[in-house]
Amino acid sequence: MKNNNKFLSCAGLTILWFFSALSYASNQVQSIRIWPSPDNTRVVLDLAAAPQYKSFSLNDPDRLVIDLSNITGSATLPAISGDSSLIKAIRSSGDDSSMRIVLDLTRNVKPTVFALTPTAPYGHRLVIDFPEQQRIESRPPPSIRAARDIVIAIDAGHGGEDPGSIGPSGIYEKNLTLPIANRLAELINKEPGMRAVMVRTGDYFIHVNRRTEVARGHQADLLVSIHADAFTSPQPKGASVWVLSLRRATTEVGRMLEQTERHSELLGGVAEIIRDSANERYLAQTVLDLSMNHSMVTAYQAANQVLGELGTITSLHQAKPQAASFGVLKSPDIPSILVEVGFISNPNDERQLKSASHQARLAQSLHRALKRHFQLAPPADSLFAQQRAREHKVQAGESLSLLAQRYDVSVDALRSHNQLSNDSIRIGQVLRIP
Structure with a gap:
């Protein structure tokens, strides 16, 4: 009986190994997607299982080579969606167990290649990010000049490979936030003394850190990030507005103090006085603390105005600004708020959020709130301040x-x-x- 048990145990292990090996060797490239953006071009390989890969770049001509192992089936390229001026062509070769994919490029660029685990609605992915050469550079502090526009950076949440939450009807959060952001930008740009800067202008991925960099590069007076909330049950509903938590703010100031190479960017003109910011750490910390405190107070005041307006057109999930550690809120020098315009997981909220007329009302309420906020507390060198004077x-x-x-x-x-x-x-x- 013992021998039989031993035989069955070995047989079972053999069967498990066989099916494990079979699944390990059954990967397949299902599709290829290209996502161009102002900051980078992203190429995504959708796969049936986690990829086993190697990659390297070649010059004359410029190209990226990706070798995939444990691939079964044809080495023919699957369907490709999207295009980019960076990528001239994508071609492939292979045998019964491997596949080589070559991306012919229009210029020499250093890519970042990494794998992503399944996240609805996508499965296993191999991602290639090609950075763009041009980046927005921070402008020098403004000199004394004519009254300036108040700059509002508008961040449409998610995008590209990051769809955000998914509503009951299957709509993605990224496809709701962008039209609202576009409508808000139109209203702001029609307002004398105000100017909108779109952080994301299309359906592409942009890292959360880059979102604040874009706002800083345009010397934004306020960053407004637009999202749609979600929960595991359909009951929660209504809008809310989030600001940076004090705990996260303290952490960010400490982290930025360690980045002495960024002090001139974060401290502005004060960096000219604090020449040796490493040795004059206490002075740099005081300036950053003051900047963060001003940003948090300004953000809280703006958030209250936004809630007051949103409450006239939709229900509120939270009647007061909520504090959180969202990455897009962390900048110490730019007041930032995150607006959840409703719950995409709630069928009624989702139906409203999909409506063009409701999107227009949301944008109008945000515009009224932001205008009122800056009328009450305008930057000293702005047209709003001049008009108030x-x-x-x-x-x-x-x-x-x-x-x-x-x-x-x-x-x-x-x-x-x-x-x-x-x-x-x-x-x-x-x-x-x-």
């Missing part, structure tokens, strides 16, 4: 003609600018000076 509170004995003479404008212009039907004004009334 050109206000006058009527005192006893003052008339419209007297004020027109004092500010060197015509009575007609003063009347028209304040939408007055006649020349009558009252004590305490605030007039805008054209």
Whole structure:
């Protein structure tokens, strides 16, 4: 009986090994996808199982070679979707157990190649990232000049290989955030004294760290990241707004203090004074702490304005700003908020979020909130600050003609600018000076 058990045990192990080896050798390239973006070109190989691969670059002509082992079936290339000016052609060769894929390139570039495990809706993937040569460089601090626009960086959450959450109908979060972001950008760009910068302009992947870099490169006054929430059950609903948690803020300041090569970028003009930021760490930390504190206070005030507007067009999941450690909120020098416009996992919210009219209402509410926030607290060198300074509170004995003479404008212009039907004004009334 013992011998029989031993025989069965060995047979079982043999069978397990056989099927394990069979599955190990049964990989296959199912499709190839190309995702171009301003920052990089991403090529994705969708595979049936985890890839076993080697890669190397060649020059004259420029190309990347990927050798896949344990591949069964034909070495013919599967369907390819997308294109990029970087990639001239993709070709393949192979035998019964391996496949070589060659990417012919238009220029010499150093790629990053890595594997990704399954994440819905994708399975196993081999990813090749080709960085672009051009990057947005931070502009020097502005000198004294004419009043500037307030810059709002708008980040449409997720994109490309990162679809975000998936709604009951199968729609991806990335396909909801971009149209809302585009509508918001249009409204901001129509507003005198405001300018929008889109972090993501199409369906491509962009790393969370790069999102804040784009905002910093454009010297953004505020970063607004647009998302749709999700939960494991369909009940939760409504919008919410998130700001950076104090714990994450403290961690980020400490981490950035170690990156002395980035101090001139993070400290702005103060870096010219703190020449030896490694030895004057306490001074650098004070400046970064002040910058982070200002960013967090500004973000919280903006978040409150956004919640107030969102509450007029949709239900709120949280009535007050929530603190979290989201990576897109971590910049110490750029006030940042993350807006969850609803729960994509809730059928009613999802239906609304898919509606173009509701997307327009969301964008309009965000625009009103951001405009009001910066009207109340405009940057000192902005057009909004200049407009706010050109206000006058009527005192006893003052008339419209007297004020027109004092500010060197015509009575007609003063009347028209304040939408007055006649020349009558009252004590305490605030007039805008054209």
